[in-house]
Amino acid sequence: MADSAFFCTLTHEGILAVRGPDAGKFLQGQITCNISYLGTNGSSLGARCTAKGRMLSSFRIVSVADGFLLAMDRELLAPQLTDLQKYAVFSKAKLTDESEAWVRYGLSAGDTALRALGLELATEADSVATTESLFAIRLSDGRAELWVPAEHDASIRQQLSEHLPPATLNDWLLAQTRAGIGQVTGATRELFIPQMINLQAVGGVSFKKGCYTGQEIVARMQYLGKLKRRLYRLTGTCAELPLPGTELFSPVHRSAVGEVVLAASCATGVELLAVLQEDAANNGVVHLGALEGAPLTLLDLPYTLDSNREIQR
Secondary structure, eight states, X not given: OTTSOEEEEOTTEEEEEEESTTHHHHHHTXXXXXXXGGTTSOEEEEEEEOTTSOEEEEEEXXXXXXXXXXXXXXXXXXXXXXXXXXXXXXXXXXXXXXXXXXXXXXXXXXXXXXXXXTOOOOSSTTOEEEOSSOEEEEOTTSOEEXXXXXXXXXXXXXXXXXXXXXXXXXXXXXXXXXXXOOOOOGGGTTTOOGGGGXXXXXXXXXXXXXXXXXXXXXXXXXXXXXXXXXXXXXXXXXXXXXXXXXXXXXXXXXXXXXXXXEEEEETTEEEEEEEEEHXXXXXXXXXXXXXXXXXEEEEOOSSOOOHHHHTTX
């Protein structure tokens, strides 16, 4: 169903709100994307890193009237909120968990439903359309997110159901996998630098914004080109859906050569995104969970890696 029209509730993520006069200035020194590019009503993928460039979280950030909202894996929200609050005490920025204040829907081929709600969403990735209470975000593969205040959820859900059939979260994650958009979960926290999940290729890293925590490591990897592990898309059959962090193996090495980032069931088995060592991917023989595990086949990603274009952001 991932390639058809549907809507589903994005229950796997929560919302971290950063509001106040210094919200932008505060976040600019904490995250990989450039707050200045968002304008008064924009969106971007991004990440927050350790000093060694390892991602503590990845997210989609949206600009709102008095600050920013960040959607991230629910397991990451509480530790990120606690950690960021230690730095926010020095600025006029208030951080809160607004997960219960919003309901987020994922829409595939849902422009007619959005127009019925008064939202004319442009086709360009990261575009945002708003009404008095709703906003919609265009994703890179044409899908959209709809963010709804919780008090309006019942009526909005009814209106969506008049235009789109409901689907499961798996359908949404399968579409995300096919779009090549990786993300950090509780199980993969601090495993990857942004380039390992191709975050720089999908607009989630700015190399012109200046300093942020981990910036030196992230920039060095980009300019020196020494990265040996990156995101690949694979498919195979297995008895159970692999969880993020599940190790991958190859005859090239006797030890693990990568980890699952995101996985979803499909008609032929599973499709997944995984960070793999380049030599193992080039060899083309990859197994899930063990050297004797289910074999995986490499698939194409819908974008190319172009370091010259990426550093222009």
